Amino acid sequence: MDRTDRAPTALRPLALSQGLLSRADGSAQFAFGNVAVLASLTGPAEVRIRDELVDRATLDIHLRPLRGQPGPASRAAESTLAALLAPLILLHLYPRALLQLTLQTVSLPSTAFTSPLSTDPLSLDDDPKGKRKRKARGTGLGAAEKAARINAAMMSLVDAGVQTRGVLVAVAVAIVPSPAARDDDDDDDAEEEEEEEELRLDPTQHEELASTSTHVFAFSFGQAVGGTEGTCVGVDSVGQFSQDQLFDAQDVAQKAAQTVLAFVRRSVETKYGVEGKPPPAQVRALEGGRGADEDDDDEEVGEVEDEGSDDDDQVMIEA
Structure with missing residues (x-):
């Protein structure tokens, strides 16, 4: 499927709101287009004795899907998110305390049960000419939601004033068959064209379903944790892909993460009235x-x- 509203390496409109929840110490909602996630942070607060850590704070993360109850997939996502945030938060500044982070998907287009999914995104099908070709059957939804979830969690920490070493920014990339690969040509090189694929930054739900692989990259920005260029600290990939495709997707995602970081800075400056750099001490x-x-x-x-x-x-x- 072709993109008509934006380029393959362009982001959807970004949206960020902070301080939405009055009963939370920090809250933020981040959205890529029509995929939005709301995050709320409570703490530092009192922690139960069995979860108490004498040298640092306890980070407790809960995910709430848009529909239904959280299951094993939510538990795995909680562990992944904790592994990304824990090294970035200065937990030792809050010993014997609790930082409780709750994330709720509030807007996600539903494409459930619209097409069959397989654990193998690439399956072999027979064409009328007797040739066996590889056909993408999709990797399912979730890449854009995962990226929005990471960004919302990070901005809720910023809104709560929790001290961190830097800022974490995530973007999603999908690899989908190119338009030339989906055309049934009678040329001799038609079989080679069927292997052509292209990168789609910030994929939509339909692009994720048609993709051969999806990738969520998380980059840290800040002094000694990535600088202004950003350091890749996490990759969540689903599907089949080559090493070159992964590196190409990372390059595209890193540039996009810098764009998202610039948007976040402008949003925070607008909310808190920060203009320019503070005078040197x-x-x-x-x-x-x-x-x-x-x-x-x-x-x-x-x-x-x-x-x-x-x-x-x-x-x-x-x-």
Whole structure:
């Protein structure tokens, strides 16, 4: 299927809202087009004794699907999300506390039971010419929802003021048969064309169903955790694909993640009224002795120094 509304490497319209829930310490809703996930964070709060950790906070994640009850797939997604967020959150700053994260899919187009699915996305079918060709039967839904889920969870942490080492951004990529591969040509190279596939960034539900593989990439941004370029910290792939296809999808996803990060920054600045960079702090080294020509302000600094430690490398930061 061809894209008529956007390029294969273009994102759908992004949407981010923070502070939606009044009874949560932090909340955010992130959406890729018509796929939206709402996240709420409670904590740091009191934790049960059996779950208490003396050196760090306990991260508890719960997923709520759009329909039905959470099952094994939700439990696996919770473990994956915890593995991505735990190294990024400064959990040691909240010992003996609980950070409870709940995610609810609030908008997801339903294509359930519209086409048969198989554990093998590529199946062999016989064509009228007697040749056996590989036909994509889809990998099911979930790639765009997984990416929105990660972004919503990260932004709920930001809204709650939980300290982290950086920001986590996720995007989804699908590999689908190209239009040339789906045309039944009578040329001798028709069989080679059937193997052609193309990347689709931020796939729709129909593209995921027609894909041979889907990939969700998570990138961390921040000082010492990825910088401005981003470091890939997680990959969730379903289907059959080659190594080159995976690397090509990662390159496309990394550029898209930078775009999503820029959108998130603008959204946060708009909400909290942040304009530009804060002025640099003035740092003054405190010496052990006092000079003869110190003014009244320096006397106050000396009093603060006497109450603190006597280290020569102590500094004072003036906002």
